[in-house]
Amino acid sequence: GDSVTQMEGPVTLSEEAFLTINCTYTATGYPSLFWYVQYPGEGLQLLLKATKADDKGSNKGFEATYRKETTSFHLEKGSVQVSDSAVYFCALSDNTGTYKYIFGTGTRLKVLA
Amino acid sequence: EAGVTQFPSHSVIEKGQTVTLRCDPISGHDNLYWYRRVMGKEIKFLLHFVKESKQDESGMPNNRFLAERTGGTYSTLKVQPAELEDSGVYFCASSQASGTYEQYFGPGTRLTVT
Numbered sequence: 001g002d003s004v005t006q007m008e009g010p011v012t013l014s015e016e017a018f019l020t021i022n023c024t025y026t027a028t029g030y031p032s033l034f035w036y037v038q039y040p041g042e043g044l045q046l047l048l049k050a051t052k053a054d055d056k057g058s059n060k061g062f063e064a065t066y067r068k069e070t071t072s073f074h075l076e077k078g079s080v081q082v083s084d085s086a087v088y089f090c091a092l093s094d095n096t097g098t099y100k101y102i103f104g105t106g107t108r109l110k111v112l113a
Numbered sequence: 114e115a116g117v118t119q120f121p122s123h124s125v126i127e128k129g130q131t132v133t134l135r136c137d138p139i140s141g142h143d144n145l146y147w148y149r150r151v152m153g154k155e156i157k158f159l160l161h162f163v164k165e166s167k168q169d170e171s172g173m174p175n176n177r178f179l180a181e182r183t184g185g186t187y188s189t190l191k192v193q194p195a196e197l198e199d200s201g202v203y204f205c206a207s208s209q210a211s212g213t214y215e216q217y218f219g220p221g222t223r224l225t226v227t
Contacts, residue, residue: 004155036218043117043220044156044204089156093216098169099208100146101216103156 002027006090006104013080013111021075021107023064023090031092033057033066033073034101038087047075047088080111115139117219119205125225131193134222138187138207145188146208146216147180151201159203162188174199195226 007022025031035047035057048057053068062077073090090104118137126132138145147159158172164185173180177196182188192199202223206216 034215044206044218046215046217049215091156098146098161099144099216100158100161100169100172101148101156101206102158103148105155106150106153 002031002092002094002102004090004092004102004104006107008105008107009087010108010110013109015082015111015113016079017111019075019077019080019084019109021088021090021109023073023075023104025071025073025090025092027071027092027094029094029096031094033064034091034093035062035064035073035075036089036091036103038089038106040086044089080109082111082113085109085111117205117207117217119203119219119222121222122220123223123225125227126195127227128197129194131191132195132224134190134192134203134224136188136190136205136219138205139217141209142207142217143185143210144208144216145182146206147188147190148204148206149201150204150221151198156204159190192224195224197226200224200226 003026032051034049036044037047048059050057050066056065064075087106089106091101120135145162150156161169162182179191202221204221205219208216
């Protein structure tokens with residue numbers, strides 16, 4: 001079945017460092033891909049999405065490109081801030097039937113001042 | 114516009130007791146989903162409603178879990194009797210009718226079974 005593999009955390013970075021969180025997927029069809037973020041004490045918020053190959057999602061300085069050839073959707077940010085400390089989840093929706101999400105395990109990011 | 118709300122935010126119960134979780138989706142959203150995250154693992158799909166109808170229950174772990182969505186508005190998820198392995202965070206999400214893939218999530222209910 002479909003699956004999402006996400007890099008293990010936690011990831012600890014200094015402020016203004018470059019961030020990459022790897023995400024790869026397995027899917028039989030043409031999924032939509034998402035990054036959700038969960039800040040401490042809050043629910044999941046959509047960070048960015050891409051619905052077809054070569055699409056680039058971007059928001060708040062984060063970006064990710066839907067790479068069909070490598071089945072990847074890596075999250076990047078050029079300069080992280082302390083306020084980016086959160087748990088990041090990669091997910092896919094199979095775009096058929098229920099459109100349910102399949103999530104990765106989540107990656108905790110801690111940014112130090 | 115109000116977001117997805119869930120109640121309670123945290124519940125602590127003993128093994129064998131019953132707990133009912135509630136989710137109020139965004140007004141007008143026909144699709145309602147339940148997910149669960151156990152012990153820091155991945156968030157897993159439980160079930161999907163379209164209005165009041167269950168479309169997919171494939172993720173429900175066993176018959177101790179019962180979900181309802183009477184009238185196609187709010188939904189409840191009842192666990193009876195609760196077991197230790199049911200502990201985790203239960204998320205509800207909603208989305209509009211067909212044509213969109215983005216789901217809006219509630220803050221979750223943290224369930225602790227002791």
